[in-house]
Amino acid sequence: MKTSSFAVILAFGTIGLLSACGGPAEPPAAPPPPPAATEAPPAPPPPPPAPAPAVEAPKPKAEPSPPITVTIAGQKGSKVKGTATLTETDGGVKVVLSVEGVAPGGDHGAHVHEKGDCSSPDFKSAGGHFNPQSNDHGLPVTAKRHLGDLGNLTIGKDGKGSLEITIPGANLKKDDPNSFAGKAIIVHAKKDDGGQPTGNAGDRIGCGVIGS
Numbered sequence: 001m002k003t004s005s006f007a008v009i010l011a012f013g014t015i016g017l018l019s020a021c022g023g024p025a026e027p028p029a030a031p032p033p034p035p036a037a038t039e040a041p042p043a044p045p046p047p048p049p050a051p052a053p054a055v056e057a058p059k060p061k062a063e064p065s066p067p068i069t070v071t072i073a074g075q076k077g078s079k080v081k082g083t084a085t086l087t088e089t090d091g092g093v094k095v096v097l098s099v100e101g102v103a104p105g106g107d108h109g110a111h112v113h114e115k116g117d118c119s120s121p122d123f124k125s126a127g128g129h130f131n132p133q134s135n136d137h138g139l140p141v142t143a144k145r146h147l148g149d150l151g152n153l154t155i156g157k158d159g160k161g162s163l164e165i166t167i168p169g170a171n172l173k174k175d176d177p178n179s180f181a182g183k184a185i186i187v188h189a190k191k192d193d194g195g196q197p198t199g200n201a202g203d204r205i206g207c208g209v210i211g212s
């Protein structure tokens, strides 16, 4: 009897314990059903091959402005006349100036002046030297000078002379601050000695508008 009593006590004790704990734990939830077998979507196409490293395309070079031919005329009653051809180059504007009908011998200053106006009898209507950088006047041996400083023409015994010079920094573009287009070429009565402010070159014996 002793053993049976112990079993009864044990049984009741277990029941009491289970009641106190709220009953046995719920069984774990069933695992979710496996997804329905569906056909796998087609693999995306492989990405295109990476482009080759970009090679910088050379910048298209601005088209040079067309050359300008200038007719130089002398003052009323003078035999002075001439031609200038201005060409835009990589190094600036190349000016080829030829005159004739000038008193034989001697040098004559030539400049680009700031106004394309040869209408006054003394050509003063062409204004002063074209000098957009506000430099001092100078001969071509001086790099820093008026942009319009072309140097001197030497006139031969036949009354003809010419000069050829390329002016760095100048161009023939429309409305550019360093453009010779719309200005004037002046040939002077005397040599440009490089003195200030404009070379002491005297009267204006020839004038031509650049670009008209």
Ligand SMILES: [Cu+2]
Binding pocket: 109, 110, 111, 112, 113, 129, 186, 188, 201
């Ligand atoms: Cu001048």
